[in-house]
Amino acid sequence: MTSNTSNAAPTNSLAAQTNPDFQRIIDDIVDTGFVGIQLRVTDEHREWVGTAGLSALGETAPPPSNGRVRIGSNTKTFVATAVLQLVAEGKIALDTPAAHYLPHLAIDPRITVRMLLQHTSGIFNFTGEVLEDGTIVPGVVAWSGKDWVDNRLRGRDVLDLVRQALALPARFEPGTDWSYSNTNYAIARLLIEAVTGDPLAQVMQRQILEPLGLTDTLVPENSTELGGPHAHAYYRYDDAGKQRTVDVTVSDPSWISSGGDMISTSKDLHTFIRALVTGKLLPAPLLADMLTPESKVGYGLGVIVQHTRSGTVITHNGGHGGHAALMYSTADGSKTMTAALNYVDDADLTLSEPFQQATQRLIEEVFGGPAA
Numbered sequence: 281m282t283s284n285t286s287n288a289a290p291t292n293s294l295a296a297q298t299n300p301d302f303q304r305i306i307d308d309i310v311d312t313g314f315v316g317i318q319l320r321v322t323d324e325h326r327e328w329v330g331t332a333g334l335s336a337l338g339e340t341a342p343p344p345s346n347g348r349v350r351i352g353s354n355t356k357t358f359v360a361t362a363v364l365q366l367v368a369e370g371k372i373a374l375d376t377p378a379a380h381y382l383p384h385l386a387i388d389p390r391i392t393v394r395m396l397l398q399h400t401s402g403i404f405n406f407t408g409e410v411l412e413d414g415t416i417v418p419g420v421v422a423w424s425g426k427d428w429v430d431n432r433l434r435g436r437d438v439l440d441l442v443r444q445a446l447a448l449p450a451r452f453e454p455g456t457d458w459s460y461s462n463t464n465y466a467i468a469r470l471l472i473e474a475v476t477g478d479p480l481a482q483v484m485q486r487q488i489l490e491p492l493g494l495t496d497t498l499v500p501e502n503s504t505e506l507g508g509p510h511a512h513a514y515y516r517y518d519d520a521g522k523q524r525t526v527d528v529t530v531s532d533p534s535w536i537s538s539g540g541d542m543i544s545t546s547k548d549l550h551t552f553i554r555a556l557v558t559g560k561l562l563p564a565p566l567l568a569d570m571l572t573p574e575s576k577v578g579y580g581l582g583v584i585v586q587h588t589r590s591g592t593v594i595t596h597n598g599g600h601g602g603h604a605a606l607m608y609s610t611a612d613g614s615k616t617m618t619a620a621l622n623y624v625d626d627a628d629l630t631l632s633e634p635f636q637q638a639t640q641r642l643i644e645e646v647f648g649g650p651a652a
Contacts, residue, residue, distance in 0.1 A: 306332040312634040314623040316343035316511050320546040323615045336512040344509040346545045349620035351605035352598025355542040356465050360397045360582020364566045365487050371475045381471050386446050390454040396464040397581040402452040405461035406445040420444040421535050424627040426517050432531040435502045442466050458576040462539025469538035497544040504530045511622035513602025528601050546618040549607045558613040589648035617646045
């Protein structure tokens, strides 16, 4: 295992010896089985940046201190923000049926835009469902195992994915429950494109990325490359009874579309989440809407609202196919924690529990742990 803090900001930075626990924790995370991690913790006065582990298996270099990573479901926060900006412009209304904007799709007319963003629509998740009793209902697209590895460069059409999902039985009546569904955010993408007349990538660039100077954040569409410095992602799968591990850094993320396809860095994620919670992207009433959680799991509109001993924390995490990203901020933006991880993924999500445990350790160290 290799660790590194030499890439921390040279001025106004929190030296490793000031808070050695950060470095100790990310070293421990690598020891649980991750290939590498890059962590960024900031407050109003200081910044700490550190890495642990490797950028690529079989090599000795640590992960780049601000390398690009596939951020998975952190994408949802960006998409929700773009929708809410269009609400502010009067082009979308949160409590209007989504079918009003997308009449060519068979969307239940009771499902509002708000329900899409808050995962209370009941629409089937096109990447599959895990029911309360543990039963797994396969999705309409392969996203694990040999099928995903063999087809990871294949492009997918978002409209086709949505139509297939809408043809399947809903999880529940609209607005009566909560269930995480990537289909909700694929529909949100189609909604954005319908009301603006532009591809999501252009809207995101115009409304969020360019104003904030997020030069390492992009909507890849069908592009398979990350571009820029990055750590490598891996996937382990069974091939005729043999375990194989392959580098899947290059892959087409259109199979998940705006449910989780974006690329970013820990620095850009810090800039984005801080700008969001401090009102630089949304007017106050819409930001308040976004940060108002539903009761089951605390999901707002594209964000999760958590309570720690030091106050409210706004977050969304994501990961798949050997890359993952963390994004946390206090509600006032005074402290943020962002991270990029690279690892060996598999169909059994073997590192899921270590990932959750590692994340909780970081939350406790940075934000004080869950409220009593």
